[in-house]
Amino acid sequence: MARTFLIDTDTASDDAVAIIMALRASDVRVAAITTVAGNVNVQQSTRNALYTVELCGADVPVYAGAEKPLLRRYENATWFHGRDGLGDHGYAPARRTPESMHAVDAIIQTIETNPGLVMVTLGPLTNVALALARKPQIASQVGRCVVMGGAPCCEGNVTPAAEFNIWVDPEAARLVMLSGLPIELVGWHLCRRDAVLHDDDIGRVLALNNRVASFAIECNSHARSAYKIQTGEDGICLPDPVTMCLALDPSVGNWSEHYVDVETQSELTRGMTVVDRLSVADDERNKTVWTEVLRRPRAKVYWTMDTQRWKAALMAGLR
Numbered sequence: 583m584a585r586t587f588l589i590d591t592d593t594a595s596d597d598a599v600a601i602i603m604a605l606r607a608s609d610v611r612v613a614a615i616t617t618v619a620g621n622v623n624v625q626q627s628t629r630n631a632l633y634t635v636e637l638c639g640a641d642v643p644v645y646a647g648a649e650k651p652l653l654r655r656y657e658n659a660t661w662f663h664g665r666d667g668l669g670d671h672g673y674a675p676a677r678r679t680p681e682s683m684h685a686v687d688a689i690i691q692t693i694e695t696n697p698g699l700v701m702v703t704l705g706p707l708t709n710v711a712l713a714l715a716r717k718p719q720i721a722s723q724v725g726r727c728v729v730m731g732g733a734p735c736c737e738g739n740v741t742p743a744a745e746f747n748i749w750v751d752p753e754a755a756r757l758v759m760l761s762g763l764p765i766e767l768v769g770w771h772l773c774r775r776d777a778v779l780h781d782d783d784i785g786r787v788l789a790l791n792n793r794v795a796s797f798a799i800e801c802n803s804h805a806r807s808a809y810k811i812q813t814g815e816d817g818i819c820l821p822d823p824v825t826m827c828l829a830l831d832p833s834v835g836n837w838s839e840h841y842v843d844v845e846t847q848s849e850l851t852r853g854m855t856v857v858d859r860l861s862v863a864d865d866e867r868n869k870t871v872w873t874e875v876l877r878r879p880r881a882k883v884y885w886t887m888d889t890q891r892w893k894a895a896l897m898a899g900l901r
């Protein structure tokens with residue numbers, strides 16, 4: 583029987599590739615795609631999601647969601663993904679339009695009608711936090727919640743402490759992390775270095791010689807240049823597809839379970855994913871120090887993955 587996925591996304595270039603992987607996985611049914619403001623504004627992210635669904639010949643409903651973070655000013659990442667989020671190649675507008683239901687209602691409804699589903703979040707967590715605030719009990723109806731976000735014990739891509747999806751809406755991320763959802767955290771570090779698509783990998787993708795594969799490379803052209811400027815690494819870095827790969831097959835990664843909280847008070851470390859990697863927090867002598875996090879379930883935090891298997895999964899999705 584097909585597994586049911588729900589994807590929440592601020593659809594830009596790497597989100598689009600992740601959506602393609604899910605839509606093309608033969609044992610997955612994507613019940614809904616919900617969009618949120620992040621890389622681009624929510625109207626553009628919705629257009630990009632619809633374009634991607636249409637490119638795959640799929641008919642998954644797309645629901646538009648939050649236009650801004652819970653409390654903060656909205657910040658985009660067009661410097662990285664291009665003004666339209668897809669590298670500014672002038673893709674034709676999708677023929678389809680979003681559903682009339684709001685993404686937050688769609689998240690609640692999709693979880694309630696598909697208990698045990700896999701939720702994959704690829705953007706700021708605003709929609710998910712709003713859904714949880716309205717119906718906290720949905721947390722126990724989700725089978726897995728695979729989150730692209732954070733920089734556990736590593737450097738971030740917005741500040742040294744924080745990764746974009748968490749930094750944009752840290753209050754939402756904190757609410758989600760402490761909600762009781764069965765979180766699996768895929769940090770930014772997993773998509774770097776050996777996980778980056780280098781020229782030989784890109785050549786192999788283009789040799790697949792189909793529209794979806796060439797779109798996956800083309801729409802990430804702007805992101806490739808920006809990533810080189812940001813990190814000095816040459817190639818296409820794909821955080822959301824790496825996350826989708828681990829949602830499809832968690833055995834590609836190595837994880838351990840830890841308490842995780844998100845910093846919301848400090849300006850310096852806003853959006854930092856604070857991970858109890860050495861499990862010191864529930865040590866008898868420390869138990870009174872970090873009390874709130876101890877009342878929550880631990881999250882699975884991915885530390886490494888098999889980069890060859892990740893690239894094989896990507897190729898399978900684009901074939």
Ligand code: BDR
Pocket residue numbers: 594596597621659662704705730739745746747770821822
């Ligand atoms: C995350 O932020 C966005 O730029 C990407 O789409 C990904 O979800 C990486 O920090």
Ligand code: CA
Pocket residue numbers: 591592593594596597620621704705822
């Ligand atoms: Ca994203």
